[in-house]
Amino acid sequence: MNTIITSTWDTIIQYFFPIFTVPTTEIFLNLVTGWVLCTARHTITGILPFADPKDTRAHDAYHRFFPDASWAMSELWRLLMILLVRVFYPAGVIPTDLDDTLFHHSGRKVNGAGWWRDAVRSTGTKTVHAWGLNMVVLTLRVNPPWGGEPLGLPINMRLHRKDGLSLIELAEEMLTEVALWLPQRRFLCSADGFYASLAGEDIPNTHIISRMRRDANICDLLSKKRTKTRGRPRKKGKKLSCPQNLAKRIHNWQLVETRERGKSGRRLVYVRKVVWYRVSQKPVLLVISRDPTDKEKDDFFFTTDTTLTAAEVIGGFAGRWSIEDTFKNTKQLIGGQQPQTWKRKGPERAAVVSLWLYSVIWLWYLQQKSKQRYFFVQPWYPGKSAPSFADALSCLRRVLWRDRIRFMFGKRFAHNKNFEFLIEALTSAA
Numbered sequence: 021m022n023t024i025i026t027s028t029w030d031t032i033i034q035y036f037f038p039i040f041t042v043p044t045t046e047i048f049l050n051l052v053t054g055w056v057l058c059t060a061r062h063t064i065t066g067i068l069p070f071a072d073p074k075d076t077r078a079h080d081a082y083h084r085f086f087p088d089a090s091w092a093m094s095e096l097w098r099l100l101m102i103l104l105v106r107v108f109y110p111a112g113v114i115p116t117d118l119d120d121t122l123f124h125h126s127g128r129k130v131n132g133a134g135w136w137r138d139a140v141r142s143t144g145t146k147t148v149h150a151w152g153l154n155m156v157v158l159t160l161r162v163n164p165p166w167g168g169e170p171l172g173l174p175i176n177m178r179l180h181r182k183d184g185l186s187l188i189e190l191a192e193e194m195l196t197e198v199a200l201w202l203p204q205r206r207f208l209c210s211a212d213g214f215y216a217s218l219a220g221e222d223i224p225n226t227h228i229i230s231r232m233r234r235d236a237n238i239c240d241l242l243s244k245k246r247t248k249t250r251g252r253p254r255k256k257g258k259k260l261s262c263p264q265n266l267a268k269r270i271h272n273w274q275l276v277e278t279r280e281r282g283k284s285g286r287r288l289v290y291v292r293k294v295v296w297y298r299v300s301q302k303p304v305l306l307v308i309s310r311d312p313t314d315k316e317k318d319d320f321f322f323t324t325d326t327t328l329t330a331a332e333v334i335g336g337f338a339g340r341w342s343i344e345d346t347f348k349n350t351k352q353l354i355g356g357q358q359p360q361t362w363k364r365k366g367p368e369r370a371a372v373v374s375l376w377l378y379s380v381i382w383l384w385y386l387q388q389k390s391k392q393r394y395f396f397v398q399p400w401y402p403g404k405s406a407p408s409f410a411d412a413l414s415c416l417r418r419v420l421w422r423d424r425i426r427f428m429f430g431k432r433f434a435h436n437k438n439f440e441f442l443i444e445a446l447t448s449a450a
Contacts, residue, residue: 029053029384029420035103039095047077047085052377055354056413057420062355062374086359086373087366093177096372098201100379101160101175105202107383108162114202115161117172117340118195118211120180120187121347123357123371124152130362134182152357153371154180156190158198158209159343160379164386166406168282172342173379179368187214192221199224208325210340219324220300227325229336232306234264234320238294241303256295263320267308275312278331280338288312289330300324307333349409350378378409385412 033052037045054071055062064083071082105114122140125133133153141148159172176198178190185193191211195218199207206225211218213231232238240257260266273288288310293303305326309319323333350356356374361367385407398404407415 029416032380032384036096036099039099040089040091043081044085044089044091047081047089048091050077051082051085052373052380053420055373055377056381056416057424058355062358063360065360066358083361086361086369087364093365093369093372094197096376097176100376101198101201104160104162104173104175104379104383105205107387108160113206113208115336115339116175116195116198116207116209117159117161117343118156118191118209118215119340119343119347120154120156122150122152122154123351124150125357125367126151127362130367131364132179132181132367136180153367154187155371156180156187156194157343157346157375158191158194159346161210161339161342162382162386164406165390168406169345170282170339170342171382172346173382174346174375175379177372177375179371188217191215191218192223195223195226199226208336210336212340216322217299219296219304219322227323229321229323229325229328229333231337232263232296232320232322235262236296236320237298238263238296238306241293241295255301256297260294263306263308264318267310267318267320270308273310274330276329276331278338279335281341286312287330287334289334291330293326294322296322305333309334345409346375346378350374353410353413354378381412381416382409384416388415 030049033049036048040048050071051067054067054069057070058067059070060066064086065079068079068082122136122138127133130151130153133151135149135151136154138148138150141150156178157174158176160175162171162173164171176194178185178194180187180190184190195207195209203225206227208227208229209218210229213233216228216230216232219228219230238260240260242254242257261269267290270290273290276287276289278285278287290308290310292306294306295301296304302324303326304322304324305328307321307323307330309321309330311318319334321333321337323336328336354374354377356371359367359370359374361370
């Protein structure tokens with residue numbers, strides 16, 4: 021598909037129409053637009069007055085969209101990823117971030133839901149479990165034009181079920197799928213230490229940045245000089261001290277400039293190629309990071325791309341925090357946990373659309389001209405210098421409400437003093 025995507029909302033949504041049947045395309049457009057404009061809870065019943073205010077279609081058609089409609093989630097993600105890569109990364113390595121999250125739900129008959137550890141409410145001494153959907157999400161890391169912390173735009177998702185594949189297996193499946201969508205491109209995925217074992221998987225055109233255990237069993241590289249001995253050839257060199265003990269004996273630290281979450285910093289680093297045999301039989305690049313002020317504990321990172329610099333590895337891992345902002349904004353501002361659809365594919369599809377919507381809203385906002393990407397600085401936040409997702413969402417609502425009200429009342433209402441007041445009230449009401 022060679023369609024040039026413009027910055028208008030309807031044009032972006034129409035890019036995804038080939039996924040749906042002809043009757044479902046109108047429902048899809050109305051539903052996602054109503055989702056954005058909704059000032060109530062984001063249930064189907066709450067979205068309906070904004071999606072179809074004139075009741076042109078039976079409400080059952082909207083309720084059936086998630087559990088029963090004929091459309092494929094993988095195709096929705098594929099088109100979105102290709103579109104985002106075309107806009108933000110026409111060339112070069114594509115940076116991504118990986119993590120899992122929990123969408124809370126109520127009701128025992130929610131398909132795919134279960135009791136899972138709630139990472140937000142759990143602490144080091146107390147584990148809290150909650151009922152809901154446990155999902156592995158892959159995001160595209162995008163550096164906004166105003167600088168600062170990068171954005172994490174979801175490009176794929178998998179639902180973790182109690183009797184299904186593990187989180188690691190789902191992550192591997194998802195990374196492989198994305199790599200096959202663009203086989204000519206290279207990917208760099210950052211994930212926390214839980215997903216470090218992905219480094220040992222054969223994922224095409226994809227390198228991993230993650231955290232290494234402090235007590236990891238690491239070895240030196242195998243010497244090129246081989247001695248004739250009985251048995252199979254060695255696959256690793258001599259055993260090294262664990263990273264934590266290794267850091268205590270390092271004297272030749274190197275000071276480097278880093279870029280972490282949009283801010284410049286300085287770190288003392290030590291870089292060495294090692295073999296973490298239990299994770300990957302191939303060499304990985306170990307990066308030990310130390311705070312020059314000695315206020316923070318040492319960090320231990322690794323990457324399967326041994327050509328990266330220490331600053332790139334540290335900045336790459338720090339940038340994965342953008343996916344945490346994605347989860348927070350999707351739950352709090354879009355209402356990703358609120359749709360009350362329980363049967364068949366309904367719960368998973370509703371979660372997919374909420375994450376997909378987060379990416380599309382940012383895509384629309386970033387394609388606006390700089391003068392149109394304005395945001396308000398409130399009296400309680402005078403130091404604000406860059407827009408947030410709440411500002412992007414408000415800007416889109418402002419445009420959609422203005423078009424809808426003008427369509428309903430005509431030009432005679434455009435110069436009414438109450439017009440702008442009404443627009444701003446509707447924009448901030450959701």
